[in-house]
Amino acid sequence: MNVGIDLGTTNSALAFIDTKEAAEADFPTIRVLDVPQTVAQGRVESRRTLPSFLYLGDQEYVGVYAREQGALVPTKSIHSAKSWLSNPEVDRTAKILPWDAQEGGRVLSPVDVSAKILKHLADAWEKDQGSKLGEQNVVLTVPASFDEEARELTVAAAREAGIEQLTLLEEPAAAFYSWIANDLARSQKSLFDGQLVLVCDVGGGTSDFTLIRVSRENDRIDFTRTAVGKHLLLGGDNLDLTLAWLVEAKLGKTLSIRQKSGLRRQCASAKERLLADANLKSVEITVLGGGSSLVGGTLKTEITREEVLELALEGFLPGCELTDKPKDEDKSLYRELGLPLVSDPAVTRHLAAFLASAGDARPDAILFNGGFFIPEILRQRVADVMLLTGLFTQSHSSWPISITTTPMSVAIS
């Protein structure tokens, strides 16, 4: 079997191809492994993705329950291990997590945590397939921006999880392969020699921009990575969180930590529905009373489509000039929290700065990747902003705008 693992900052997934099938087809079926995980107290269910969260409770939990419970007890919750793995400002092999636990409670290193998430996937594989993951060819994706140390630590984590035959593949390359595999006819038509493709990958908590130069001779297509942006700690979760803050302000009441966590989930799903459906005017939000007064404490409000659009389009994808730089970049409010989070949520400004740093590059096409870009309206917006600012070289209709959504299915052949 050939196995691809997307070890994500917020979600992980494992996909595989049967090598016997692969011998007979150019692009054999890619299967995604259903990963059993605790989803609520005392309840194990299988999901296509494994949230990359670890919760140190009465036992160690990885997955949905770890994420939900972690929101209630941040001092026992470990998230974004991948971002810690690529953070040069800390000793990445030291026991620094959970970061919120302060001294004494920090018991695991970013490598340990990554290994535990991979081990969970390896166990799920063994249970489902009856073979060891160590016996398979495994391709693990890493951001193109990962430095040498982050790559080595990723390999170390994979070894710790029992993965032996390992190849690292850069995420933008994986997205590119995946697009070609999923849309062979279209990709053959639209890729031309010398074409510059921007891979725009915005996930739950991170953004990565990469430029890829296509070289083509008849049916033979090669590509070279020409520029890699900084690994930005900014993603769809920031949008959900901001929306939850706005709604909390509308409710006009201070919520408990449990209510806040429930509100965030509701806001995330309301956002998805409102962005996906142009006819949906608003979504009701109900926050049940936190104490034993359930009905009396229930708060009700709604999120309108306009509110979500304004936040998503003006807040996260605003129109910008070529020369725009992300705002207040050096005085991030979050610096002291350990992870170098960005303070300007405008993805488009970060993108403009990246293209400027790549010698004022003008891409011919964009390849969208990551969960943030599931709503078509957000992909369209990035394209519109780029067109308006002259960041594009071509006319609108001919862009091979495409998307591969999370979980990323890694094409291997």
Add this chain to the structure above:
Amino acid sequence: MNRISQAFRSFFSILFSGVLPADIAQAFGYSKVIPMKAAPAPAPKPQSGPADGAVQILSVLQRDARLVDFLMEDISAYSDEQVGAAVRDVQQQSRQALERYLKLQPVIDGVEGDFTKTEGLASSSVKLVGNVPPSGKAPGGLLRHKGWKAEKVDLPALPPGNTLAPAEIEVE
């Protein structure tokens, strides 16, 4: 009930079905309805005692759906809208919890209002009302309620004791 209506109902009932309406027959002392005992609910297999099973199911419904909070709250002062907003969530999650742990099925999977035979059904799972013959048995009648039975009871293990839901303290 006024006398004219009683007379008419008795007349037509005897004309078309040959018997007096049950309520009139009883009111005039022509028959004696023995109140049927409700079939005793099959006791869920207790893990250590019946009280534990009760605490367990309530604990699950509280944990997953906050049902105990809802049932124990005095909601008389709140508007229908306020109650409705909360109930939607509680009902949906209670239902999901029941589906997960109990596997509830109708006793008779028929159409309510249709004629349904009682043949082959355990007497404890069917309750006859209406014009029940003295034998206490009838070949069938109109299905008024499908009934419920628990096909499977598979409650998660919970810590012993009588705490349904722990008190929650948020450390600041």
